[in-house]
Amino acid sequence: MFVEFIGDPTVFGNFKTHPVVVEAVEEAIRSYAFNGYPPSVGKSRAREAIAKKYSHPQAPLTADDVVMASGCSGAVEMAISVLCNEGQNILLPRPGFCLYNTVAGSRNVETRLYNLLAEKNWEADIDHMESLIDQNTAAILINNPSNPCGSNFTKTHLKAILDLCERHKIPLISDEIYADMVFSGQVFTSTATLTSTVPILTLSGLAKQWLVPGWRIGWILINDRNNVFENVRHGLFALSTLINGPCAPLQAAIPKIFAEVPDTYLLTVNKQLETNARIVESELNKVAGLDVITPQGAMYIMVKLNLETFADISSDADFYHKLKWEESVEVLPGECFAYPGTIRLVITPPQDKLRIATARIAAFCERHRK
Numbered sequence: 001m002f003v004e005f006i007g008d009p010t011v012f013g014n015f016k017t018h019p020v021v022v023e024a025v026e027e028a029i030r031s032y033a034f035n036g037y038p039p040s041v042g043k044s045r046a047r048e049a050i051a052k053k054y055s056h057p058q059a060p061l062t063a064d065d066v067v068m069a070s071g072c073s074g075a076v077e078m079a080i081s082v083l084c085n086e087g088q089n090i091l092l093p094r095p096g097f098c099l100y101n102t103v104a105g106s107r108n109v110e111t112r113l114y115n116l117l118a119e120k121n122w123e124a125d126i127d128h129m130e131s132l133i134d135q136n137t138a139a140i141l142i143n144n145p146s147n148p149c150g151s152n153f154t155k156t157h158l159k160a161i162l163d164l165c166e167r168h169k170i171p172l173i174s175d176e177i178y179a180d181m182v183f184s185g186q187v188f189t190s191t192a193t194l195t196s197t198v199p200i201l202t203l204s205g206l207a208k209q210w211l212v213p214g215w216r217i218g219w220i221l222i223n224d225r226n227n228v229f230e231n232v233r234h235g236l237f238a239l240s241t242l243i244n245g246p247c248a249p250l251q252a253a254i255p256k257i258f259a260e261v262p263d264t265y266l267l268t269v270n271k272q273l274e275t276n277a278r279i280v281e282s283e284l285n286k287v288a289g290l291d292v293i294t295p296q297g298a299m300y301i302m303v304k305l306n307l308e309t310f311a312d313i314s315s316d317a318d319f320y321h322k323l324k325w326e327e328s329v330e331v332l333p334g335e336c337f338a339y340p341g342t343i344r345l346v347i348t349p350p351q352d353k354l355r356i357a358t359a360r361i362a363a364f365c366e367r368h369r370k
């Protein structure tokens with residue numbers, strides 16, 4: 001049996017979306033009302049529902065502040081494209097989701113990686129972040145909760161990042177695709193709710209919380225209380241015309257999904273993720289040479305490799321290849337996230353598969369020990 005630790009929660013069938021989500025799409029399709037082209041920025045009822053759900057007294061939103069995108073990936077692409085010109089630079093997290101680098105690179109935008117500190121629950125090294133800023137810095141991007149770290153920033157830390165943006169007058173892109181997916185004792189805070197000055201493009205979508213990554217529904221929230229993003233808003237509207245928005249019936253399902261899926265659904269998903277995380281953590285922490293960094297949310301666990309422990313494993317990529325070949329277990333090497341010396345595991349497989357996979361990783365490490 002091959003156990004693949006990739007970031008799609010639907011692979012094993014144990015994480016299923018709520019039946020109301022499916023009903024909402026079924027109703028939209030059966031109505032025959034959504035077979036035409038949607039407006040390129042998105043259907044107004046979907047945008048209204050999203051604005052209502054994410055509006056906060058400190059960060060009010062209307063439908064005009066929402067731009068639909070083809071998944072959160074589409075939102076990432078539009079946000080980077082609209083804020084950064086060729087030759088400018090963008091600050092990205094290390095370790096971080098590799099798409100940011102790919103999108104920026106494809107637009108000839110220079111990427112500068114700021115360090116996340118494993119020993120501080122993966123908080124950003126603010127001094128390092130600041131040292132990377134110059135007059136060509138077009139945006140700072142954060143991802144909270146994080147892929148690959150499984151971390152969740154405190155309000156205090158988010159405010160420190162916002163202070164930096166404020167001081168240097170740099171807009172923020174806040175990738176919140178794992179919004180509200182946090183474990184016991186953790187509180188998720190959307191970055192835009194903590195500032196009245198820093199302009200923020202908040203990115204999210206249905207993929208993770210509603211467990212439908214294949215539906216490709218994402219969005220951008222334009223948080224701009226002082227009208228400094230006027231051109232950016234026009235730019236996003238213009239960019240949206242390139243592909244004419246995501247699938248219309250799926251957009252049409254959003255109001256029902258937000259109104260009728262009970263809050264208990266996400267609590268159950270989070271509990272299941274947390275239970276899985278604790279199983280992986282306790283099993284792998286027993287293995288010499290591995291050091292699990294306790295996750296606080298999202299769907300991932302980062303594990304540090306103590307390479308001196310092993311006789312014949314030279315890097316995280318070597319660990320990845322040998323593990324896959326010898327044990328049929330696929331993890332991702334940290335080098336995929338610009339963070340060598342680690343591996344990333346996904347905590348969505350069913351518990352029996354997680355136990356098989358962690359046992360095989362333990363056997364693998366034992367076999368390769370010095």
Ligand SMILES: Cc1ncc(COP(=O)(O)O)c(C=O)c1O
Nearest residue numbers: 071072073097147177205207213
């Ligand atoms: C941090 C982060 N941002 C964005 C995305 C892309 O989301 P989507 O599947 O909606 O395109 C992912 C997907 O794994 C992700 O982990």
